[in-house]
Amino acid sequence: MKAELISIGDEILIGQIVNTNSVFLAKQFNRIGVEIAQITAISDQKNVIIDALDQARKRADIIIITGGLGPTKDDLTKHTLCEYFNDQLVKNEAVLLHIENIFKKYVNTPINEMNRAQANLPSKAILLHNKYGTAAGMWFLDQGQIFISLPGVPYEMKALINDEVLPKIKEQFVLPAIYHKTIMTYGLGESAIAERIEKWEEGLPKDIKLAYLPSLGRVRLRLSSSGVDMAIIKKAVDIQVKKVIPLIKDIYYGTEEDKPIEVLIGEKLIEKGQTLSCAESCTGGAIATRITANSGASQYFSGSAVTYSPSSKTKLLGVPKSLMDQNGLVSFAVAEAMAIGAKKNYRSDFAIATTGNAGPSKVDQGQDVGTVYIAIASPEKLESFKFNMGNNRTRVIHKTVNQAFEILFRIMLNS
């Protein structure tokens, strides 16, 4: 069973937005055993949409189209699908009522004809209820293939997928199981790892696929398999995972079951009833942001003192001015003092501190761009580490965030 995603809208083609919808869709479809063969972003033009549909149906059983369902004139998807399936628009009273209710409840401007016209829908479509919005989802069956049209607004699209589309697909098809397991490593490059595990890789069963995914100082090794029975393919993949881990023991720090490392840290903290805080200079709040993106973070996260100015390091974290003068802002001593200050002022069990020069230019103290110090205060001890994270500001910040989580996680695992 293969699917393709088609995103309609010029905002992707001119680089104005990131296509996060396709990430969500790809994940969800993979999870239920539908392989995504291609993801395509195209312009909001009738002939372009029709051409993309013609191409996609040559390769896929299910075609999911997002975007172009708004009430305004630049949205053409509905009319194009009507033409493509030789259909016509018919007013749907239930959808009209729903649109009117949304306006009554949530919108402080009166409803207009454009809004009402969103209830005019192709007669051949099975309608999918969009509980959060005014653009109904549409499901067409044509020559044995399924075409699903959804709004591009991410949270409307997501609810439609979870509540309407996936249950319907699971109901209609017997789907294969798809299983991925990702091994996380750090400290060694892609080809050095490949060389080490060469023999194991060559001996992999044909139905297990290996991919190397290098990113921000880490390499992830992803094993994938698909088959009829989840238990069987899971077992086959897990056997290989057990075989390869001893070969990379020194650089291995876990497998990723769709959980980012900050979530694993959070779970461990909750389990032990412990808390975490941060003192961030070069990461500028990015560590706190990653942690607080997860619901329930308040159970274990006390907060983060983002201290960009020297005086705020003293005021909020108690770092002595003399210490900064003597050692420079980017130093082991300041990182450690920040961690101690965060642990104390946030009354937490663990504290992460970062100080560094994210670039693009040298700071007063003369530390090179990319120089970063990370200190971790734990209930028992205080440790600090020095890195060179390269010369790209965004990368320095995010590599530092990953590195800090990885060090903390290893300390927590060993304590």
Add this chain to the structure above:
Amino acid sequence: MKAELISIGDEILIGQIVNTNSVFLAKQFNRIGVEIAQITAISDQKNVIIDALDQARKRADIIIITGGLGPTKDDLTKHTLCEYFNDQLVKNEAVLLHIENIFKKYVNTPINEMNRAQANLPSKAILLHNKYGTAAGMWFLDQGQIFISLPGVPYEMKALINDEVLPKIKEQFVLPAIYHKTIMTYGLGESAIAERIEKWEEGLPKDIKLAYLPSLGRVRLRLSSSGVDMAIIKKAVDIQVKKVIPLIKDIYYGTEEDKPIEVLIGEKLIEKGQTLSCAESCTGGAIATRITANSGASQYFSGSAVTYSPSSKTKLLGVPKSLMDQNGLVSFAVAEAMAIGAKKNYRSDFAIATTGNAGPSKVDQGQDVGTVYIAIASPEKLESFKFNMGNNRTRVIHKTVNQAFEILFRIMLNS
């Protein structure tokens, strides 16, 4: 002149990574007047890659392929291009030297045969120097069409585009001018705006395209045009912008010239020699992260106290415990006290404070999910605002960040 982007790699198709490369590429090519007709993500399989190349060359003059150039066995792009152009691999001594140098300088494991094999490159390709990595870029000219193959690692790809690809394209082609102007509005829905500006929209010249881009509580209106002469199309678009602004004066807060609002705020602060700090509860560091993503932020940003626990609100920001007990953590009073505390402890001219319930479940104080208070302390006054940001945690956080920047920016413009 049309181009298409093809991203190769299963990690996009299974939803493991976001395709940010295509955002960068789309922006850069648009800027020099090359229209992106389609963005496609496909699997790392020879026949799939060849099929995508065949399709793309029917529509585009330039085809840019990213990914699949790593040293390991799952990377097939180079071999596939070789076959597609009926070419063969030849060892390139200069590239080999470069690879060896990278290993000497930056890699702590010895070079191996896989790494060296990255210097074997198709004989028909013009090679593009990848200063940051071991995978050379390749430029093929075939039947008047250009095929460019680049590594998928974002910072390597970006450097290759800026230093090698764009200069070469500008040199070889006379490119049309493309101009976009985006008007930012907040507080009114897409169709209500459309109704208000209907007559203006109908009167737009045919070569100017209007798009409505709703996102996180804002609607952006994008006007686009292309032509031979940048001065002429810019003038034509700007005339329309001037005409429409009076119709939406109450909801208009600026035009976006590729600069996010936090950068505009930073520029204004530098201009006036002022500084900003934050006190973040429900945004959890996301405001600080947006600000510090920009180089030079240390000139105007003092920091942010991310205070998730009540005791840290007292310790770091001086919010009295009694005030929190009386009013609840999510309240006007606490937001204001946090803003005052940040302004004082960070010694800044402005301070943003946020407190709210980002969800997914109610907090003790019984404030509904989505309830958010934003307080802004400025040199002259203290203002606070209440919002309901909906019931999706990620959206609540990011809508609050946008809202806070918008309120601050308006206060700064009016002061």
